[in-house]
Structure formats: structure tokens, C-alpha cells
Amino acid sequence: MTYSIVDIRRTEISKIWLKNSIINGLNQSTKSIPTIVLYDELGLQYFEKITYLKEYYLTDAEIDILKNKADRISDYIPEGSFVIELGSGALRKTKLILDAIEKQKKNVTYYALDLMEDELKRSLSALGEYQYIKLVGLWGTYDDGIVYTANFPEDSHKTILWMGSSIGNYNRDEAANFVKTIQDKAMNPGDLLLVGVDRRNNPDKITIAYNDPSRTTEGFIMNGLNHINAIFNQPIIDRNNFEYFAKYNDSLGRHEAYYKIKNDTALEFEASDDNPKIEIKLKKDELINIEYSYKYSKAEISDIFDFSFLSYVESWPDSQSCYDIHLVFKPPFYFKKKSDSYESVPTIEEWKELWKSTDTLMNMADSIYDKPIEYRHPFIFYIGHIPAFLDIHLARYFKQDVTEPHNFATIFERGIDPDIDDPDINDPKKCNPHSIVPDNWPDLNSVLSFRDTVRQRLMAVYNDQKIIPRSLGRVLWMTFEHEVMHVETFLYMLIQYKNVRLPKGVIIPRWKPSYDQVPKADLITIPTQTVTLGHDDDECADDTDPLSLPFGWDNERPSRKVTVQSFKIQSRPVTNGEYLYFMKTTINKGYPSSWIPVDPSLFHYKVRTIFGPVDMNVAVNWPVMLSQEQACRYAEWTRMRLPTEEELRCFYDLHKRPDFESNVGFSYWHPTDVPHDKNVQTLGSGWEWTSTEWNTYPGFEKSKLYPGYSSDFFDGKHAVILGGSW
Numbered sequence: 001m002t003y004s005i006v007d008i009r010r011t012e013i014s015k016i017w018l019k020n021s022i023i024n025g026l027n028q029s030t031k032s033i034p035t036i037v038l039y040d041e042l043g044l045q046y047f048e049k050i051t052y053l054k055e056y057y058l059t060d061a062e063i064d065i066l067k068n069k070a071d072r073i074s075d076y077i078p079e080g081s082f083v084i085e086l087g088s089g090a091l092r093k094t095k096l097i098l099d100a101i102e103k104q105k106k107n108v109t110y111y112a113l114d115l116m117e118d119e120l121k122r123s124l125s126a127l128g129e130y131q132y133i134k135l136v137g138l139w140g141t142y143d144d145g146i147v148y149t150a151n152f153p154e155d156s157h158k159t160i161l162w163m164g165s166s167i168g169n170y171n172r173d174e175a176a177n178f179v180k181t182i183q184d185k186a187m188n189p190g191d192l193l194l195v196g197v198d199r200r201n202n203p204d205k206i207t208i209a210y211n212d213p214s215r216t217t218e219g220f221i222m223n224g225l226n227h228i229n230a231i232f233n234q235p236i237i238d239r240n241n242f243e244y245f246a247k248y249n250d251s252l253g254r255h256e257a258y259y260k261i262k263n264d265t266a267l268e269f270e271a272s273d274d275n276p277k278i279e280i281k282l283k284k285d286e287l288i289n290i291e292y293s294y295k296y297s298k299a300e301i302s303d304i305f306d307f308s309f310l311s312y313v314e315s316w317p318d319s320q321s322c323y324d325i326h327l328v329f330k331p332p333f334y335f336k337k338k339s340d341s342y343e344s345v346p347t348i349e350e351w352k353e354l355w356k357s358t359d360t361l362m363n364m365a366d367s368i369y370d371k372p373i374e375y376r377h378p379f380i381f382y383i384g385h386i387p388a389f390l391d392i393h394l395a396r397y398f399k400q401d402v403t404e405p406h407n408f409a410t411i412f413e414r415g416i417d418p419d420i421d422d423p424d425i426n427d428p429k430k431c432n433p434h435s436i437v438p439d440n441w442p443d444l445n446s447v448l449s450f451r452d453t454v455r456q457r458l459m460a461v462y463n464d465q466k467i468i469p470r471s472l473g474r475v476l477w478m479t480f481e482h483e484v485m486h487v488e489t490f491l492y493m494l495i496q497y498k499n500v501r502l503p504k505g506v507i508i509p510r511w512k513p514s515y516d517q518v519p520k521a522d523l524i525t526i527p528t529q530t531v532t533l534g535h536d537d538d539e540c541a542d543d544t545d546p547l548s549l550p551f552g553w554d555n556e557r558p559s560r561k562v563t564v565q566s567f568k569i570q571s572r573p574v575t576n577g578e579y580l581y582f583m584k585t586t587i588n589k590g591y592p593s594s595w596i597p598v599d600p601s602l603f604h605y606k607v608r609t610i611f612g613p614v615d616m617n618v619a620v621n622w623p624v625m626l627s628q629e630q631a632c633r634y635a636e637w638t639r640m641r642l643p644t645e646e647e648l649r650c651f652y653d654l655h656k657r658p659d660f661e662s663n664v665g666f667s668y669w670h671p672t673d674v675p676h677d678k679n680v681q682t683l684g685s686g687w688e689w690t691s692t693e694w695n696t697y698p699g700f701e702k703s704k705l706y707p708g709y710s711s712d713f714f715d716g717k718h719a720v721i722l723g724g725s726w
Contacts, residue, residue, distance in 0.1 A: 189505025
């Protein structure tokens with residue numbers, strides 16, 4: 001077998017460091033020994049034997065998944081990639097992935113990272129010959145591997161493997177920080193991370209996995225004591241006075257391995273050049289921790305990926321549903337699902353991620369002067385409008401001039417929104433107030449230079465303002481959310497744009513057809529109740545209200561209570577498949593604009609995505625995206641109607657599902673299937689229509705910062721939507 005080994009150790013794990021870590025751990029009131037002492041040469045041999053035990057289900061579970069999904073995983077690994085495995089071990093499982101890559105004739109370089117040079121030689125030589133895969137061993141630690149990988153060419157693609165539920169060797173905070181470090185230092189947008197994770201399984205199943213009848217695990221743990229004697233080159237520890245003790249801590253979701261002291265004893269560490277003579281007393285039945293193995297719920301592992309700014313590609317369970325392999329990637333930008341800043345102001349980090357999103361989408365337009373939607377401006381307007389809106393409001397707040405060139409404030413302040421029944425943008429009765437539409441738009445470089453200057457102006461506000469008053473906080477939130485809204489503007493333009501480019505750094509989905517349509521939705525009865533719409537946030541009280549009080553737009557305030565009579569509502573959105581059946585049944589030729597006709601006479605349509613159109617059999621169970629008029633026609637056909645704003649809010653409030661991950665905020669870059677079971681879906685994939693007209697209500701007052709935001713559309717031609725899109 002042809003392979004090479006590269007010594008990437010920046011510094012050897014020094015015996016001095018290891019000795020000090022052992023002594024320091026034993027000197028604490030809650031005693032511990034570093035887990036690394038388990039992994040000498042004999043320890044690695046013990047662990048390899050453990051992976052063949054039927055009680056140690058983790059290995060078989062991972063093999064089970066890879067036997068079924070290795071080809072699917074290989075599909076995502078591009079030609080010319082680097083595949084790096086952290087803690088490669090015996091490569092028995094990895095071989096399944098490498099064989100799949102070889103079968104697909106992809107030229108890749110595989111790097112196996114391990115602490116032991118001899119282990120690398122043994123495992124790599126046992127792999128066999130590959131025609132398309134170059135094999136390299138990396139001799140070093142995790143940290144060494146991350147530093148080495150970070151120096152790969154920037155335009156190269158990397159897939160990092162972290163298998164065997166090695167994530168469980170860290171506590172949850174350490175695991176989150178380590179995965180974040182991998183993302184920060186070793187991954188570029190579009191790079192993949194494949195992680196094996198053990199679930200919070202039945203405690204008895206976990207307990208016997210680490211306390212097998214053959215006592216192999218016990219031998220592995222007890223060998224660590226021999227290694228300590230070898231490290232100090234002294235017979236410090238008498239193994240006969242220690243025993244292996246293990247338990248599963250169900251509340252913390254971790255298996256715990258200890259050395260238990262049989263009789264009172266003292267450990268005497270002889271004096272050396274580095275330490276004076278030390279005596280550590282140990283009491284009978286005292287426990288010394290040697291290893292934790294953390295298990296994960298779906299929510300816990302999702303939280304780690306969210307903390308690390310990583311997005312899901314796919315996840316696969318084993319056939320016994322006790323173990324998962326997660327494939328995630330580093331996106332070009334990331335909006336965290338959990339944030340600490342919702343009740344203060346957007347953070348600098350959040351602004352930077354938002355700017356990355358805007359820039360990513362801007363680069364998807366083949367020509368920024370194209371206009372995919374007849375009643376909207378070309379892309380160039382929105383590229384200038386977003387920073388101009390921010391700049392105008394910062395200038396007004398601080399009573400300063402707008403950023404040069406000053407005429408950009410005139411050109412880019414506000415877009416057009418004509419009456420589409422009679423679209424004359426120059427008639428104020430038929431089109432809301434808007435900026436002058438120039439004969440020739442500015443060139444892109446001048447607009448980007450303006451954008452960058454405005455962004456610097458905003459960063460200066462954060463750097464200069466030691467205390468942010470609520471009035472400034474309102475400007476920051478308003479301009480932040482304004483840009484978020486225009487991210488969606490870019491997307492609904494791009495999805496209808498025939499010359500759209502693929503988003504750089506985003507994994508292209510491997511579409512799978514849905515051969516079965518979801519079961520018919522249940523009707524859920526919502527009892528009579530009083531619901532609160534909006535919240536209280538008085539713009540006039542910004543001088544006295546605390547910054548922590550959540551901000552809202554003018555159409556959200558003041559809060560008002562509405563009594564809603566009992567009603568029944570479908571448990572999930574209507575799907576593309578259901579709407580297609582309606583069209584076939586009623587001979588309705590009015591297809592949604594989210595579809596593309598292939599052969600309308602045969603009711604053959606494709607569905608638009610940002611990656612290009614997909615076959616209807618892929619999107620058949622996605623929520624259908626259509627006009628309100630089309631939604632009403634479908635509802636009437638089913639002898640139902642669209643819900644009111646208040647009714648839909650009641651439905652949302654009563655059926656919040658903590659276990660349901662809503663498809664919002666770029667969790668995916670496309671709609672996803674509605675639930676295939678009888679579960680309720682209340683949010684995600686697309687906005688939901690209501691029958692409520694967009695209009696004023698008792699207590700409504702125009703925003704002083706942005707007077708036309710809501711009131712300009714109180715024209716009887718707009719309706720309320722709720723929820724959120726992907």
C-alpha cells in the first residue's frame with residue numbers, strides 16, 4: 001500500500017506537561033486524571049478490541065449507517081477534495097467512505113490524523129490499493145491537524161471527518177468550542193464536516209457498552225495506571241489498590257468512568273528537576289475521574305452546530321435509531337437560531353453576517369442591471385438602496401450630512417410599488433412616493449464604494465457610542481431588519497431570474513423524489529379564546545423606556561386583545577401535490593408563479609428553487625407558494641377559507657412545538673416537506689396567507705422614523721401574511 005506520513009507535531013506532548021496535569025488533577029477535591037493517559041500503544045490495542053464487542057454498539061451503529069449511506073456521503077465530496085479525518089484509528093469504518101469515493105472515480109487526497117506514528121503505519125498499510133485516492137498520514141494532535149489543514153489552498157475543498165462519537169469525550173461547552181474552532185480555522189465556505197454522535201439511549205444499553213462482560217473496557221481503563229507509572233518512570237501506583245467503577249448519569253447525559261480506591265493509600269511522587277517531592281493521600285472508596293462520554297439529543301447537537309455557525313446538509317440514523325451521522329457545512333453566512341441580542345441591539349457580528357448574506361446574493365445576479373420582476377427595480381437599485389437607507393437614518397439621528405456622493409440619497413432612498421392593475425409609476429395616485437428613477441443607473445464600483453463607506457460609518461457608531469440610548473437602538477434595529485427584508489427581496493427576484501448563478505459556498509442539494517404524498521391533513525379544533533396581537537412599544541417614549549424593551553414596527557403597536565370564536569384549521573400548509581390535484585380536478589390552468597410549465601396540457605410543471613427548477617416529484621410535499629387569489633380559490637374548492645390574522649395567531653400560539661425545527665433563517669435554501677406524520681407544522685418554508693386586509697386599527701400611529709412603512713399600503717389591495725419563509 002502506497003502512503004506517506006507527515007510529522008506535523010509543533011511540539012511533542014511533553015512529559016513535563018503530562019506529569020503536571022496528572023499531579024494537578026489528583027490534588028483537587030474532585031479528583032481526575034487526563035484521559036490521554038489511556039492511549040499508549042497497549043491502550044490503543046485495547047480500544048480496537050472494544051470496537052469489536054457487540055455490547056459496544058457505537059461502532060456497529062456507525063458501520064450500519066456507512067454501509068447504507070457511504071455513496072450518498074461521497075456524492076457531496078467534490079473531485080479534487082482533501083478528506084481529513086481527526087483521530088483516524090483503525091480506519092475500518094473510514095474504508096467504507098473511501099471505497100465509495102473510489103467507486104465514483106473521484107481524485108481526492110485522504111489525510112489520516114493520529115497521535116501514534118505506528119498506528120498510522122498499521123492502519124494505512126491495511127487499507128489496500130486505491131487508484132484515485134492518495135493516502136497521507138498526519139502524525140500529531142487535533143490542534144496540530146487544524147493548523148496544518150488551515151494552510152491548504154483557499155480555493156480547495158475540504159471534508160473533515162470526526163467519527164466514533166469522539167465529540168462525546170468533551171463536555172458540552174468544550175465540544176461546542178472545539179467544533180467552532182474547526183469551523184473558524186480549518187474550513188472555508190462550502191467545506192463539509194461529518195460527525196458521528198451517540199444518542200441519549202436507554203441507560204442500561206449505555207452502561208453495558210462501557211462495562212462489558214469480557215472486561216475488555218476494564219482492561220483498557222486499568223492500563224492507564226500502568227501508563228502513569230511509565231510516564232513518571234516510578235512505581236507510583238499499585239493497580240491492586242484501584243478498581244474500575246463506571247456509571248451512566250442520565251440527568252447529564254454522560255457515561256462516567258472512574259478509578260475507585262479500595263483502601264486508604266498515599267501516592268508519592270519523587271522529587272525531580274521540575275517538581276519537589278509530593279505526597280497525595282487517597283481515601284477508601286474515593287473516585288478519580290478518568291473519562292466522560294457525553295450523549296446527545298437532537299436539540300443538543302443542533303445547538304452545537306448553531307453555536308459553531310454550521311448548517312445541516314443531511315443526517316442519517318442507524319437502523320436501531322440509537323446513533324446518528326450528521327453532515328454539516330460552513331455556509332457563506334449564518335444567522336444563529338439562538339441569540340442573546342434580541343432585546344438590546346444587533347451585534348457587530350450579526351451585522352457582518354447580514355452583510356455577507358447581502359453580498360452573497362448580489363453575486364448571484366449575472367447582470368446587476370437586469371430586472372427579473374416587471375414591477376420592481378433592477379438589482380443595482382437594491383444594492384444601493386440598502387446602504388442609502390442606513391446612511392440617511394444615521395445622518396438624521398446624528399444631524400450630519402449623508403455620505404458622498406450625496407445624490408445617492410436621492411436615487412436610492414425609496415423603491416417603486418405601483419398599482420399592478422394600472423402600473424403608472426409617475427402617477428402618485430397609482431404608485432407610492434419613490435425616488436427619482438434615473439435614465440442611467442450608477443456603475444457598480446461606485447455603488448460598492450458607497451456601500452463600504454456607509455458600513456464603516458456604522459462600525460464607527462458602535463465604536464464611539466459607549467452607551468446606546470433607546471432612540472439610537474430603534475434606528476439600529478430598524479435599519480438592520482430593513483436589510484433583512486431586502487435579503488428576501490433579492491431572493492424572490494433571483495428565484496424568478498433565468499440567469500441566476502449558484503450561490504458560492506452553499507452545498508447544492510442532492511434532490512430526492514418523494515414517491516408518496518403526505519397523508520391528508522387533520523382538522524384541528526381551536527377553542528374560543530382571547531389572543532393578543534402586537535406589543536407595546538411607544539416610539540415617543542424612547543427617552544425613558546429601557547433599551548431592553550423589544551422594538552417593533554408601527555403596525556405591531558400598540559398591543560390589542562381580540563376574542564376569537566372557536567374554529568377548525570388544517571394542521572399543516574397545503575402542498576404542491578395537493579394544489580396540482582386541485583388543478584387537474586377543476587381543469588384550472590392558473591398555475592402558481594412558483595412553478596414553471598413544462599407541458600401544461602399534461603399538468604407537467606417544475607418548481608422554482610434558487611438552484612434552478614426541480615421536478616414536481618421532488619417538491620410534491622413542499623408547501624405551495626401562490627397568490628392570495630389562488631389560495632382563496634383552493635380554499636373554496638375544499639369548502640374552507642383562509643384564516644384571519646387573529647385565527648392564525650391562535651393556531652401558532654396553541655401548537656408551538658419545541659421539537660420542531662422551523663425552516664427559517666437559511667436552515668435550508670429551499671422549502672422542505674410538510675410533516676409526513678400527524679404532527680402539526682406552524683412555521684417555516686413560506687409565509688402564510690390570511691384573509692385579513694392590511695389596514696389601520698384602533699390606536700395605530702405612523703412611525704415617526706419611517707412614516708410610510710405601513711400606512712402607504714392601506715389601500716385595500718394588500719393583505720396580512722404571517723410566519724416566515726426559508
